[in-house]
Amino acid sequence: xNLKKIILLIFIVIALATGSVHTVNYFNSKPHAYSKALxxxxxxxxxxxxxxxxxxxxxxxxxxxxxxxxxxxRLGNRLTREGDLEGALAAYKKAYEVDPGNRLMSGDKLIEAxxxxxxxxxxxxxxxxxxxxxxxxxxxxxxxxTIRARLLAAKNASQK
Amino acid sequence: MIANGIDWLGDFKTxxxxxxxxxxxxxSAPLFDILNNDSIVSKFPEPLKSYCIQLKIFLSQYLGxxxxxxxxxxQELDLKGPIEDGIAFVHSGATAPLLTALKxxxxxxxxxxxxxxxxxxxxxxxxxxxxxxxxxxxxxxxGPANSVLEGDSMVPFLNYAHFSNTAYADxxxxxxxxxxxxxxxxxxxxxxxxxxxxxxxxxxxRQRINRRTNLFMRDLYxxxxxxxxxxxxxxxxxxxxxxxxxxxYQNGIWKIDPNKLRDTTAA
Numbered sequence: 530x531n532l533k534k535i536i537l538l539i540f541i542v543i544a545l546a547t548g549s550v551h552t553v554n555y556f557n558s559k560p561h562a563y564s565k566a567l568x569x570x571x572x573x574x575x576x577x578x579x580x581x582x583x584x585x586x587x588x589x590x591x592x593x594x595x596x597x598x599x600x601x602x603r604l605g606n607r608l609t610r611e612g613d614l615e616g617a618l619a620a621y622k623k624a625y626e627v628d629p630g631n632r633l634m635s636g637d638k639l640i641e642a643x644x645x646x647x648x649x650x651x652x653x654x655x656x657x658x659x660x661x662x663x664x665x666x667x668x669x670x671x672x673x674x675t676i677r678a679r680l681l682a683a684k685n686a687s688q689k
Numbered sequence: 690m691i692a693n694g695i696d697w698l699g700d701f702k703t704x705x706x707x708x709x710x711x712x713x714x715x716x717s718a719p720l721f722d723i724l725n726n727d728s729i730v731s732k733f734p735e736p737l738k739s740y741c742i743q744l745k746i747f748l749s750q751y752l753g754x755x756x757x758x759x760x761x762x763x764q765e766l767d768l769k770g771p772i773e774d775g776i777a778f779v780h781s782g783a784t785a786p787l788l789t790a791l792k793x794x795x796x797x798x799x800x801x802x803x804x805x806x807x808x809x810x811x812x813x814x815x816x817x818x819x820x821x822x823x824x825x826x827x828x829x830x831x832g833p834a835n836s837v838l839e840g841d842s843m844v845p846f847l848n849y850a851h852f853s854n855t856a857y858a859d860x861x862x863x864x865x866x867x868x869x870x871x872x873x874x875x876x877x878x879x880x881x882x883x884x885x886x887x888x889x890x891x892x893x894x895r896q897r898i899n900r901r902t903n904l905f906m907r908d909l910y911x912x913x914x915x916x917x918x919x920x921x922x923x924x925x926x927x928x929x930x931x932x933x934x935x936x937x938y939q940n941g942i943w944k945i946d947p948n949k950l951r952d953t954t955a956a
Binding site for chain 1: 880883907915
């Protein structure tokens, strides 16, 4: 065996080794595999499909919740304008419940709805819930504390 | 995409694009004129005549030569039937044609929500009595160097909006900039990120920004829609984003931190 053949053989071995490492990485990468599995009905293994399907499901669910939440906020706005304050409260409650990602908006609306009905204790509880559960920065804490102070003053005034 | 770009440049000439177009057209401009003149083409012998007709169709459909994007936008809007108090969402090259269409015909569209929409004149007067506001959302990868290095699309003529509307007194322009968002991040498809081969934190962050930008655009659209049922709700939306540090108002721009935006919740 001459030198050229030895060098060629070394190259082939290195290429095969490198290729096999990449191939193992490639097939060990489950998300890639399940993306292929999703494309091919001949690969119905739920092990492959499950993670991507979870991503898709949680995204679809979030979008659905987002839309339903905003629809209820708009319903609450309309009912408030029409004077149906109880109906508006129910709509904002539904928005708060259904879309956890937008609880600052629906919670803010709920506080107003309680205030419109002069349910000051419930409104103050809502403020406290937002302060304790939402990732507020200093401005946000000040904002909701200002609302809290206004509600307390209104409550005291109503009791006189 | 390149063909769409040429089409856009042809219909919305800026000083820079005029120069580019002159270079592109140059000596071939008379040929385009002949192709667009049906009375001349009809006199050609076969098969040259058929070839020229096919070439004209190809240039129109795939390069936009000889068509008019504003007319296309008007046709699209007219096909939708009567529009009442509508919100229009546009992306990229569709922006300038839509805004010009709103000037040509006073469609009842109260809000135009733009995601990364290049425009030849961001100080244009969009005279339309029904148009209350334009919201322009940008990513933060401005400039060719950033775009190429980060893997984003390189979009020319992209900037903050300063439009006016002399036909509506309380007209408002809202500029939003999302840190790290790419040109197509208004849309999100989990399958685009299914391939986790050589997955790392940078790729995970890219997916996260895409997903959160998409959800933010959905929220923004809904907030603009809700504004029409109760004035002040759009302002409240941004105010509440400020409450969590997700938005900061700097020099007339709402700067958005995607790390503090909402994400998907478990199904």
